[in-house]
Amino acid sequence: xxxxxxxxxxxxxxxxxxxxxxxxxxxxxxxxxxxxxxxxxxxxxxxxxxxxxxxxxxxxxxxxxxxxxxxxxxxxxxxxxxxxxxxxxxxxxxxxxxxxxxxxxxxxxxxxxxxxxxxxxxxxxxxxxxxxxxxxxxxxxxxxxxxxxxxxxxxxxxxxxxxxxxxxxxxxxxxxxxxxxxxxxxxxxxxxxxxxxxxxxxxxxxxxxxxxxxxxxxxxxxxxxxxxxxxxxxxxxxxxxxxxxxxxxxxxxxxxxxxxxxxxxxxxxxxxxxxxxxxxxxxxxxxxxxxxxxxxxxxxxxxxxxxxxxxxxxxxxxxxxxxxxxxxxxxxxxxxxxxxxxxxx
Amino acid sequence: xxxxxxxxxxxxxxxxxxxxxxxxxxxxxxxxxxxxxxxxxxxxxxxxxxxxxxxxxxxxxxxxxxxxxxxxxxxxxxxxxxxxxxxxxxxxxxxxxxxxxxxxxxxxxxxxxxxxxxxxxxxxxxxxxxxxxxxxxxxxxxxxxxxxxxxxxxxxxxxxxxxxxxxxxxxxxxxxxxxxxxxxxxxxxxxxxxxxxxxxxxxxxxxxxxxxxxxxxxxxxxxxxxxxxxxxxxxxxxxxxxxxxxxxxxxxxxxxxxxxxxxxxxxxxxxxxxxxxxxxxxxxxxxxxxxxxxxxxxxxxxxxxxxxxxxxxxxxxxxxxxxxxxxxxxxxxxxxxxxxxxxxx
Numbered sequence: 001x002x003x004x005x006x007x008x009x010x011x012x013x014x015x016x017x018x019x020x021x022x023x024x025x026x027x028x029x030x031x032x033x034x035x036x037x038x039x040x041x042x043x044x045x046x047x048x049x050x051x052x053x054x055x056x057x058x059x060x061x062x063x064x065x066x067x068x069x070x071x072x073x074x075x076x077x078x079x080x081x082x083x084x085x086x087x088x089x090x091x092x093x094x095x096x097x098x099x100x101x102x103x104x105x106x107x108x109x110x111x112x113x114x115x116x117x118x119x120x121x122x123x124x125x126x127x128x129x130x131x132x133x134x135x136x137x138x139x140x141x142x143x144x145x146x147x148x149x150x151x152x153x154x155x156x157x158x159x160x161x162x163x164x165x166x167x168x169x170x171x172x173x174x175x176x177x178x179x180x181x182x183x184x185x186x187x188x189x190x191x192x193x194x195x196x197x198x199x200x201x202x203x204x205x206x207x208x209x210x211x212x213x214x215x216x217x218x219x220x221x222x223x224x225x226x227x228x229x230x231x232x233x234x235x236x237x238x239x240x241x242x243x244x245x246x247x248x249x250x251x252x253x254x255x256x257x258x259x260x261x262x263x264x265x266x267x268x269x270x271x272x273x274x275x276x277x278x279x280x281x282x283x284x285x286x287x288x289x290x291x292x293x294x295x296x297x298x299x300x301x302x303x304x305x306x307x308x309x310x311x312x313x314x315x316x317x318x319x320x321x322x323x324x325x326x327x328x329x330x331x332x333x334x335x336x337x338x339x340x341x342x343x344x345x
Numbered sequence: 346x347x348x349x350x351x352x353x354x355x356x357x358x359x360x361x362x363x364x365x366x367x368x369x370x371x372x373x374x375x376x377x378x379x380x381x382x383x384x385x386x387x388x389x390x391x392x393x394x395x396x397x398x399x400x401x402x403x404x405x406x407x408x409x410x411x412x413x414x415x416x417x418x419x420x421x422x423x424x425x426x427x428x429x430x431x432x433x434x435x436x437x438x439x440x441x442x443x444x445x446x447x448x449x450x451x452x453x454x455x456x457x458x459x460x461x462x463x464x465x466x467x468x469x470x471x472x473x474x475x476x477x478x479x480x481x482x483x484x485x486x487x488x489x490x491x492x493x494x495x496x497x498x499x500x501x502x503x504x505x506x507x508x509x510x511x512x513x514x515x516x517x518x519x520x521x522x523x524x525x526x527x528x529x530x531x532x533x534x535x536x537x538x539x540x541x542x543x544x545x546x547x548x549x550x551x552x553x554x555x556x557x558x559x560x561x562x563x564x565x566x567x568x569x570x571x572x573x574x575x576x577x578x579x580x581x582x583x584x585x586x587x588x589x590x591x592x593x594x595x596x597x598x599x600x601x602x603x604x605x606x607x608x609x610x611x612x613x614x615x616x617x618x619x620x621x622x623x624x625x626x627x628x629x630x631x632x633x634x635x636x637x638x639x640x641x642x643x644x645x646x647x648x649x650x651x652x653x654x655x656x657x658x659x660x661x662x663x664x665x666x667x668x669x670x671x672x673x674x675x676x677x678x679x680x681x682x683x684x685x686x687x688x689x690x
Contacts, residue, residue, distance in 0.1 A: 152657065156501035156600035158550040158589065177525055180518060197633035204639045205503040205591060205598045207651050207665045212630035216611075216653030225656065238657030242600040242665070244503065246550060246591050253550045255501035255587040255600075266561075285557035288542035294549045306552050308561025311570065312497065312583030320552045320587070 005345055006034035009338070010069040010093065012061050012084065013076030014038035015047055017166045018098060021331035022073050027052055029335060032342055039065055041076070066091035071341060073334050074098060089125035094341055096127050096334045103128040103227060110230050113336045114278045115142045120340050127337055130231060131223040132329025133157050133243060133252050136302045138231050139328065140279055140321045141258060143272040145232060149261030152238040152316075155224065158246045158253040159209060160293060161201060163325050164190060168201075172247055175202035191245060202247055209243040218243055251293030252325040259316045266309045269317055273304050278328070283307050291322035299324055300332050350690055351379035354683070355414040355438065357406050357429065358421030359383035360392055362511045363443060366676035367418050372397055374680060377687055384410055386421065411436035416686060418679050419443060434470035439686055441472050441679045448473040448572060455575050458681045459623045460487045465685050472682055475576060476568040477674025478502050478588060478597050481647045483576050484673065485624055485666045486603060488617040490577060494606030497583040497661075500569065503591045503598040504554060505638060506546060508670045509535060513546075517592055520547035536590060547592055554588040563588055596638030597670040604661045611654045614662055618649050623673070628652050636667035644669055645677050 009026065013019040019040075026033065036051050039061035047058040059065065061080065066072060066088040074081045074088075074097045081101035088095050102108040109119035110128045115138050120127055130138075137155060144150060161172040168189050175185040179202045187198035191208040199206050210219035217225070224241035274281035282291045283305035291303035302323040310316035323329055354371065358364040364385075371378065381396050384406035392403040404410065406425065411417060411433040419426045419433075419442045426446040433440050447453040454464035455473045460483050465472060475483075482500060489495060506517040513534050520530040524547050532543035536553040544551050555564035562570070569586035619626035627636045628650035636648035647668040655661035668674055 154499050154602050156587075158503070158591065173525060176521055180522055180525075191633070195633060199633070199637060200639055203593050204637055205593060206637065207598070207600070207635050208633060215656065216630060216651070217656070240602060240655055240657060240661075240663060242501075242602075242651070242663060244598075244600065246503065248548050248550060248592075253552070253589075255552070255589065257499050257585060257587075285561060288536070288540060288544070288553060290552050292544060292549055292551065294545055306561070306587070310585055311560065311562070312585060316585075318585060318587060 004032045005342070006032045007070045007342060008035045008037070008068050009033050010037040010039055010066065010072040012039045012072060012074045012080065014049065014058050015040045015044040016075060017162060018075040018326055018330045021326050022075065022335060023049065023051060025331055025335040029339065031335070031338065037065065037069060063087035066093050069093040071096070071338050073338065075330070075334070085126060094123065094127070095125060096129060096337050098129040098330055098334050100131065100223065102126050103130060104230065110227060111337055112138050112231055112333060113340060114139045114276065115231050116233065117340060120337060121344070129330065129334045129337065130227045131220070132163055132325040133159060133220065133254065134224050134227040134231070135329050135333050136252060136321055136323035137224070137254055137256060138228055139302045140273060140304045140319070143276040143279070144258065144260060144269060147272055148264055150232070150237055150258055151261050152259035153228065154240045154257040156242045156255045157244055158248070159243060160248040160250050160252055160325055161190065161245065162250050163209070163252065164193070164245070169249055172201045172249070175200060176247065179203055201245060204247065206245045207242065209245055217241070248293045250297035250324055250326060251322055252329060253291070253293055254321040256319050256321055257310065257316060258319070259313060263315060264317070266307065266317070270307050273307070278302055279304060281305070291320055293322055296322045296324050298327070300327055302328055349377045350687070351377045352415045352687060353380045353382070353413050354378050355382040355384055355411065355417040357384045357417060357419045357425065359394060359403050360385045360389040361420060362507060363420040363671055363675045366671050367420065367680060368394065368396060370676055370680040374684065376680070376683065382410070382414060408432035411438050414438040416441070416683050418683065420675065420679070430471060439468065439472070440470060441474060441682050443474040443675055443679050445476065445568065447471050448475060448568070449575065455572060456682055457483050457576055457678060458685060459484045459621065460576050461578065462685060465682060466689070474675065474679045474682065475572045476565070477508055477670040478504060478565065478599065479569050479572040479576070480674050480678050481597065481666055481668035482569070482599055482601060483573055484647045485618060485649045485664070488621040488624070489603065489605060489614060492617055493609055495577070495582055495603055496606050497604035498573065499585045499602040501587045501600045502589055503593070504588060505593040505596050505670050506535065506590065507595050508554070508597065509538070509590070514594055517546050517594070520545060521592065524548055546590060549592065551590040552587065554590055562586070593638045595642035595669055595671060596667055597674060598636070598638050599666040601664050601666055602655065602661060603664070604658060608660060609662070611652065611662070615652050618652070623647055624649060626650070636665055638667055641667045641669050643672070645672055647673055
């Protein structure tokens with residue numbers, strides 16, 4: 001590793017649920033770092049975190065924070081990305097943005113390394129990290145897309161509360177305890193922190209993640225629909241999504257119906273996914289083996305099971321896709337992109 | 346009501362989760378009962394229950410229990426139904442069976458009163474009550490079937506633990522408490538009591554309800570597929586189901602994609618469902634109104650919301666259907682059938 005170039009890296013949103021995982025992964029993956037700058041809002045500035053055994057004081061992220069920074073990982077909300085990324089790019093940093101701010105910008109590659117790693121080199125300073133629920137689905141479906149083509153995807157999600165941040169995790173655990181004790185649940189954050197109506201998430205299923213569009217779909221559902229087409233590079237894929245929050249802490253699960261363009265052998269479908277990068281096939285009905293959120297939590301891979309030919313449409317296949325939404329769905333996908341950038345330079 | 350004929354009624358499985366609801370509904374609905382016989386396994390015989398303020402001792406259900414019984418509601422498992430229903434029919438009782446024992450028998454009507462009440466009169470002593478997850482879906486879709494025709498249904502379920510009985514409820518609540526306290530969850534019953542592998546249901550989503558068929562679908566999924574065709578009286582409807590258990594106590598939720606045979610106006614779709622018997626339209630995204638399991642628990646109706654035209658297929662509509670699985674999904678549908686029988690006689 002002596003010839004490995006070392007990078008000055010910044011993590012914006014260092015004290016958040018995803019930022020914390022990014023820092024942990026940079027350390028675990030032994031990312032080639034010269035200097036690590038941890039940035040946050042003014043409110044969290046001054047917090048002392050640890051990286052490779054050394055204390056690092058979190059600083060307030062400002063337009064002037066990026067002098068000398070070569071790679072900046074943003075995970076502090078869309079508004080922060082919009083406000084600061086232009087300054088970071090100006091200062092020469094390659095920005096990997098985990099928010100939705102630049103995802104649909106035609107000049108910004110939207111990258112899941114297992115699907116379209118080649119797009120990384122087309123960046124103009126910004127690479128967007130897709131939405132958590134999209135990443136695991138396209139990673140699992142890519143080998144099928146390459147082999148058979150995909151005409152249609154219908155997905156229903158079972159999403160963990162950690163996707164709504166640390167406060168939503170705390171709310172769900174607090175509510176669960178209160179309901180178990182026979183008390184009122186007092187919803188305060190979910191389904192959407194910035195909207196007026198709150199619903200109990202403990203022992204419930206809430207069919208709303210993010211705000212509604214006029215077409216009746218939520219923003220989370222529109223992200224899955226639009227981002228899937230962009231990442232696959234195929235606007236002809238029909239995508240329908242229903243996104244639902246359930247009382248799970250870590251790990252999004254997805255029930256996915258996929259119509260392929262060619263006839264397939266179901267064993268080949270399984271074997272294509274089993275041998276795909278980043279995918280683990282967990283599929284043995286006889287032994288009751290299938291992916292579970294509690295098993296996927298803390299893992300970097302995407303798990304696929306319940307793979308079965310549709311009974312009505314012989315060109316359709318149904319499956320169950322699970323991954324840790326804070327890892328492959330956010331921090332790990334971003335760090336993977338950073339690793340590709342580091343290797344290229 | 347003085348001219349109302351009164352019936353001798355038996356409830357088999359009186360001490361179970363569904364039996365308990367049947368007894369409560371017979372009382373609340375003021376069902377015309379001459380004598381109520383409560384039957385159970387030998388293990389629960391002797392238990393004292395209360396009906397209309399009077400104590401009723403639960404007796405062991407045997408082949409000789411049905412002398413003089415005119416209407417018998419069975420909810421004690423498929424094996425009990427198979428063993429005892431022939432004797433009850435022989436004794437002259439009309440049997441309403443809440444198990445899967447006779448559902449696919451060509452001589453047995455499978456009835457959801459809002460969908461095919463006319464089939465009740467074709468019975469030969471047995472009327473089958475469909476599976477909980479099927480009932481709420483066909484009740485909600487019937488007005489669309491009548492107006493436009495339905496070619497395809499793709500459903501993913503979010504099913505409550507009460508569907509697996511009182512022991513599964515206790516297990517989920519116990520596990521939730523243990524996990525919140527940082528203890529191991531020790532799964533003991535779910536996903537399927539009679540199978541060897543157990544999975545944690547607290548803070549998880551388990552994509553297995555009932556045993557697997559060789560085609561990779563579970564028995565619960567096959568029930569939804571086959572029963573929907575039988576109840577709708579239309580084998581040409583394509584149905585795909587993925588059935589998932591989530592940590593909810595009462596109320597199954599369903600994400601449903603439906604392809605209609607004709608063009609439709611989305612407001613007409615909503616209005617057809619809003620005016621259908623037994624259906625409540627709870628659909629106002631601007632006010633964050635949509636059906637929730639916690640709201641549906643304890644209610645007799647089926648709730649529909651998130652109704653929206655598909656963005657890829659202009660003849661498809663997506664929706665979210667929720668109902669109390671022990672009520673419309675079991676006890677209430679059975680008591681509704683009993684009420685029709687009482688009115689006819």
